[in-house]
Amino acid sequence: MGSISSDIIRGYNDTxxxxxxxxxxxxxxxxxxxxxxxxxxxxxxxxxxxYSAFTRLEKNGFVEAFSENAAINGKRRTYYRITExxxxxxxxxxxxxxxxxxxxxxxxxxxxxx
Amino acid sequence: METIRNYLETMFARLPITLEVQKAKNELWxxxxxxxxxxxxxxxxxxxxxxxxxxxxxxxxxxxxxLGISNFVLQENQKxxxxxxxxxxxxxxxxxxxxxHTACTVALGVLLCIISCCGxxxxxxxxxxxxxxxxxxxxxxxxxxxxxxxxxxxVMGKWKFLKKRGCSVDFATAEYVHNRRESFRVTHxxxxxxxxxxxxxxxxxxxxxxxxxxxxxxxGPVLMFVLIGIGVFLFVAAGNVNAGFTTxxxxxxxxxxGGSFVPSQKQVNxxxxxxxQMMSVYWPTVTCIYLCWSFLSFDWHITWIVWVIAAVVQQxxxxxx
Numbered sequence: 048m049g050s051i052s053s054d055i056i057r058g059y060n061d062t063x064x065x066x067x068x069x070x071x072x073x074x075x076x077x078x079x080x081x082x083x084x085x086x087x088x089x090x091x092x093x094x095x096x097x098y099s100a101f102t103r104l105e106k107n108g109f110v111e112a113f114s115e116n117a118a119i120n121g122k123r124r125t126y127y128r129i130t131e132x133x134x135x136x137x138x139x140x141x142x143x144x145x146x147x148x149x150x151x152x153x154x155x156x157x158x159x160x161x
Numbered sequence: 162m163e164t165i166r167n168y169l170e171t172m173f174a175r176l177p178i179t180l181e182v183q184k185a186k187n188e189l190w191x192x193x194x195x196x197x198x199x200x201x202x203x204x205x206x207x208x209x210x211x212x213x214x215x216x217x218x219x220x221x222x223x224x225x226x227x228l229g230i231s232n233f234v235l236q237e238n239q240k241x242x243x244x245x246x247x248x249x250x251x252x253x254x255x256x257x258x259x260x261x262h263t264a265c266t267v268a269l270g271v272l273l274c275i276i277s278c279c280g281x282x283x284x285x286x287x288x289x290x291x292x293x294x295x296x297x298x299x300x301x302x303x304x305x306x307x308x309x310x311x312x313x314x315x316v317m318g319k320w321k322f323l324k325k326r327g328c329s330v331d332f333a334t335a336e337y338v339h340n341r342r343e344s345f346r347v348t349h350x351x352x353x354x355x356x357x358x359x360x361x362x363x364x365x366x367x368x369x370x371x372x373x374x375x376x377x378x379x380x381g382p383v384l385m386f387v388l389i390g391i392g393v394f395l396f397v398a399a400g401n402v403n404a405g406f407t408t409x410x411x412x413x414x415x416x417x418x419g420g421s422f423v424p425s426q427k428q429v430n431x432x433x434x435x436x437x438q439m440m441s442v443y444w445p446t447v448t449c450i451y452l453c454w455s456f457l458s459f460d461w462h463i464t465w466i467v468w469v470i471a472a473v474v475q476q477x478x479x480x481x482x
Binding site (some may be wrong): 074075076077079080091093094095096097098099101102103124125 | 185191192193195196217218221224226227
């Protein structure tokens with residue numbers, strides 16, 4: 048299996064982050080770890096990619112950043128919380144993906160063109 | 162952990178110091194630290210953990226737009242393709258070694274120049290033979306001094322590129338140099354202090370000898386020049402060694418993240434270009450005025466006021482432009 052092209056997945060980094068923030072606020076490393084484990088290590092997000100996604104989401108008002116001491120070792124971290132706008136955006140992205148998948152799927156041969 | 166820190170510092174070293182850049186660096190450091198700690202906890206060796214963290218770091222170009230530095234990154238990339246050169250840690254060590262070495266030879270040369278006239282002072286009878294010896298001593302010491310200067314210039318010649326080409330040092334090197342300078346601080350202060358004391362005490366031999374042997378000066382002036390010579394030797398040596406540290410540390414531009422080691426008072430920037438060019442010859446001009454006035458009028462007791470006025474005027478110019 049080939050690796051994921053970062054150009055393709057870039058448009059959906061935001062969706063993944065919003066999904067992971069849906070239930071509870073989280074911080075940088077925890078999110079990157081969850082992305083890694085949820086995708087069975089098929090997608091490892093780079094630190095710079097993650098940070099640039101955070102700043103973009105924050106600028107658009109989809110997440111809020113706040114500082115808090117971590118429960119485990121008391122280290123001060125920047126946490127991110129999803130906003131109502133963020134939830135709205137996530138729903139839009141989900142709908143967009145369903146449509147995209149539907150369209151692209153029409154052109155994918157069932158046997159993968161073998 | 163240290164390796165990761167250095168890696169991050171080096172990546173950020175040439176970015177401008179802005180709030181966004183600082184924040185990004187802190188955030189990225191948090192994530193890298195978390196990842197590293199967890200990898201170690203999972204039983205990875207230190208090298209493996211460092212390797213993983215660095216390979217999964219990504220690329221700063223990706224952040225350019227978010228940090229508002231797209232133009233900057235573009236320029237830097239073009240410059241890098243041009244003639245920017247990194248000074249390695251080994252080179253920095255060698256440079257400091259050469260600098261310390263030549264600091265001594267130059268200072269010794271200056272010392273020889275100062276005492277070169279001592280032959281004439283020793284022989285107050287102005288006999289022909291005495292004059293001959295005195296002249297020989299003077300020329301020999303000046304010749305030796307010139308040889309020392311030339312040797313130093315030759316040794317330091319290979320480091321000329323530091324001043325001419327755009328060079329920069331990475332974080333680890335900057336920190337090394339910074340530490341070296343810190344540990345030299347006490348020695349530097351001692352050398353300057355002893356030098357000043359020697360210069361002040363230098364008049365004592367003349368005074369003592371004159372008062373003891375009513376009217377005869379004898380060894381007095383010679384001792385004075387020797388004391389001043391040693392004092393100046395200490396100034397020159399200490400100053401040169403320090404200049405080496407400063408040269409290396411100021412290679413990085415002061416408005417970038419890597420340039421934060423340079424003491425800020427070193428950078429006096431005049432906004433007006435003409436003024437800044439005029440100010441580059443300010444102190445030489447002041448010296449010239451001082452010497453001309455003093456020698457023409459022989460009013461040494463009052464001419465020193467030039468320095469005080471010059472300092473005030475300089476502050477004024479700094480404040481206005």
